[in-house]
Amino acid sequence: MPDLLLELFSEEIPARMQRKAAEDLKKLVTDALVERGLVYEGAQAFATPRRLALHIAELPVRGRDIREERKGPRVGAPEAAVQGFLKAAGLVSLDQATVVSDPKKGDSYIAIIEKPGQETVAAIAEIVPQVIRSFPWPKSMRWGKASAAGASLRWVRPLHSILCTFGPETEEPEVVRFDVDGIASGNTTYGHRFHAPQAITVRRFDDYVAHLEKAKVVLDADRRKEIILTDARNLAFAQGLDLVEDEGLLEEVAGLVEWPVVLMGAFEERFLEIPGEAIRATIRANQKSFVLRDPATGALANKFILVSNLNASDGGSAIVAGNGRVVRARLSDAAYFFATDKGSLPDLDTFRDSAGTLGLDLAKPLDQRMAKLDKLGVVFHAKIGTQGARVQRIAALARELAPIVGADPDLAERAAKLAKADLPTEMVGEFPELQGLMGRKYAELQGENPSIAAAIEEHYKPLGPSDRVPTDPVSVAVGLADKLDTLVGFWAIDEKPTGSKDPYALRRAALGVIRLVVENGVRLSLAGVARDPDLVSFFHDRLKVVLRDAGARHDLVDAVLGEGASNNDDLLLITRRVDALSRFLDTEDGVNLLSGYRRAANILKAEEKKDGEGAFAAAADLQLIADAGLIEEKGLAVALAQATPKAEAAVAKEDFEGAMAALAELRPAVDAFFDKVTVNDPDPALRANRLKLLNQLREATRAVADFSRIAG
Amino acid sequence: MAGAPVSDPMNPTRSFQGLLLTLQRFWAERGCVVLQPYDMEVGAGTFHPATTLRALGPKPWKAAYVQPSRRPKDGRYGENPNRLQHYYQFQVILKPSPPDLQQLYLDSLQAIGVDMALHDIRFVEDDWESPTLGAWGLGWECWCDGMEVSQFTYFQQVAGVECAPVAGELTYGLERLACYLQGVDRIMDLNFNGLEGEDRVSYGDVFLQAEQEFSRYNFEHADTAMLFRHFNDAEAECRALLAAGEAGEGANDPRHSLALPAYDQCIKASHMFNLLDARGVISVTERQSYILRVRELSKACGAAWLKTAGGGAN
Structure with a gap:
């Protein structure tokens, strides 16, 4: 079966676009072939600075014939219906239609349309020019005389020649002829610009690769x-x-x-x-x-x-x-x-007031740069303000966070004040990717405390999910302060990430905060620093993503966050709670308690519909249970009386394992209750009291999580 | 000049002026009009109306010229081996871009003494954009053994107007290229006239003092209040000329009559901005708005040019 060889020879294609372009060429051409019923054995695409090439192996010579039947009106139908049928089926008169008989519906017309399969060569000659004209280059251009007209060909750089051959291995392949904006396809290409600039005649892929190799071009x-x-x-x-x-x-x-x-x-x-x-x-x-x-x-x-x-x-x-x-x-x-x-900056005197405000030591080079950054009024974001003001806020916040993360407040504040000082250095100006790292070097050179030097580099981290999270408390304090200030600032001006748009990498900043907190075991109340409840719930969303990526169940995160989500503002505690809940639900006790909870919740829901929301909110009457209740009813009441305060106390101590264990103690009593007790007793007092008991069970589980949000 | 003996002072590998003359001759032989520098301060050869304005409109155009380029911010008091606040660009503009433009460029390198069998010439992606001119194009930096020696651009848009047809622009960084050809590491050490002994004139002999004085001016002495005023004046004059040159309702000749003088004022405003920028008196936020103001002028000038004979209006 024949092969297709296609080469698009142009002026130098940007390196970063070549691989994708080759893949696009392959996909676009093969998709279009398959769409016409032309299936192939294999396809490979290549790119060099000056060419895209495509080899498609073993295409049929022509596509399959297509036979199509089109149903028409019954014999003797009105003229309008007949004309419509003829037009749609492409027939001139009814003589060309066939009459079919159906015992129930009678005789009707059908048109049998037979299309011979298209010659593959013709298909290629249609497909390739289309692909070239609509090629998805990230940036494309016009050139030459043709560009005087409006709709001239666009390519990444001027396209010079097109090679396109099709044929079996054993015969001379044929040139697939077409023309794209004056560039006629042929069977020639060119070798290396300097070593072999002459035209080379090519037959098929094998000799194409060999010819190029000889002409000092490695295609792959x-x-x-x-x-x-x-x-x-x-x-x-x-x-x-x-x-x-x-x-x-x-x-x-x-x-x-x-x-x-x-x-x-x-x-x-x-x-x-x-x-x-x-x-x-x-x-x-x-x-x-x-x-x-x-x-x-x-x-x-x-x-x-x-x-x-x-x-x-x-x-x-x-x-x-x-x-x-x-x-x-x-x-x-x-x-x-x-x-x-x-060295020292020449115009030190002009920075004195900035140095004063920020508490910088102008004898030291890095301090001078920070003073300069402040003095120049370099803007961080037009609506948020200058870098200088930002550094002041970060320093104050880092100092505030220092005790929480176990850092020395003075070190944290100083590190924050120098954290952005390398931005106006010559080195970072020339190589922005060295920010942080150069600051660290310069800090070391001026004899800063090693934790300060490290924090200057590390406060940008983690830069992505796989980046290392700093552990030095000073780095953690400054890193948190920097990211939180960014988030609070952008939330304040209502520049939040939407959909795929996150130009200020705010999702990354939030993820950074989460990882800094969770991986370093930092207890931080977000509401205090985040201010905006919407920002707290943004953190919750990011946390869900993190926990889900770590393998946690999405619903468990929801269950832990519960309804009063904004109260749950301690990311570390949320994470621990999800862990504990997840482990608990893996045990038999957990599974059974959950099903007990569900029975209770379902019964309550049904009965609350009759009696009204909150009808069973009061505590169960223990005297009534003692007087008229069943032993299992009494058992549940006792178990609840013991387990509920235990679970609450454990939660208060942030001992989530303990809270789960306390809840697990409820299980035998819950199982026995549902086994023996009829909730909807004919006696209304007994019924109400039993429902109150179930409500207490529901409330007890709320101490650890909202079980109603657990799926499955 | 292909074949000029190495002993010839005008050999492009021996003298700065030899390089200049060789390039001029090369492009003259390929049909370019060889112009002289535009008599105004510009930041790049592109600002010359022979490029900016002539790139617009349907008329074919081929020109080559040397243009002194002033970049006040790049001044280093003559101390940096390869950074100057005043340097030369050699500019070629060909409209429409000929199909063999890359080959013509390579031939020009050959003409100035670059042996293609010895040197590694590469076209490395570099998309060009001039925010003040409202212009962009696609092309490359041309590398010779890892050094950027030219910019090669297919203009797609100039002064906010789509180029139809597209012009090809070549910009040779002459000092850098000369350093390479002469095997010299510092621009100031270049041989300017190709002579030796007491007749030898170096680039430093010609320009060192100017670099020092203009660096002082640019960074320390330029009167910023006056520059702000000049910027505003140039902007106002540009707008006034654009309005005055517009043909009125029912005029016999519908063409614009003052596009070129208006564009001069746009160039002036742009240079004032560059000086102010070098003095560090334009804040980051203001910077953007000044750039926009210049761009608005250049766009309006481009639109006016299209209404002149040069721009293709009849």
């Missing part, structure tokens, strides 16, 4: 990655170094070359005084090169790995020299930034 991005990684590791190994691997960079670099040639460059050792993270950041971001590590010390080496796109005639020495020069210039900049940041 994963193979390019493999080549780069292997060569990079080998070059590093030869120097006794380790490659600092970086999947994101590898993927990008593989999208910047058609013929990867891996080379090693070097820079002066003196640059190694710059923090390694900054060296890596500049070499990665600006040069798209890899850094290397000394396996003995773990420190960065003064070498880097670059990936070029050329087998240079001098073996690559000019390329290495050129890249080295740029890396040195970049590192000179970084060294200059680092030195500047460690």
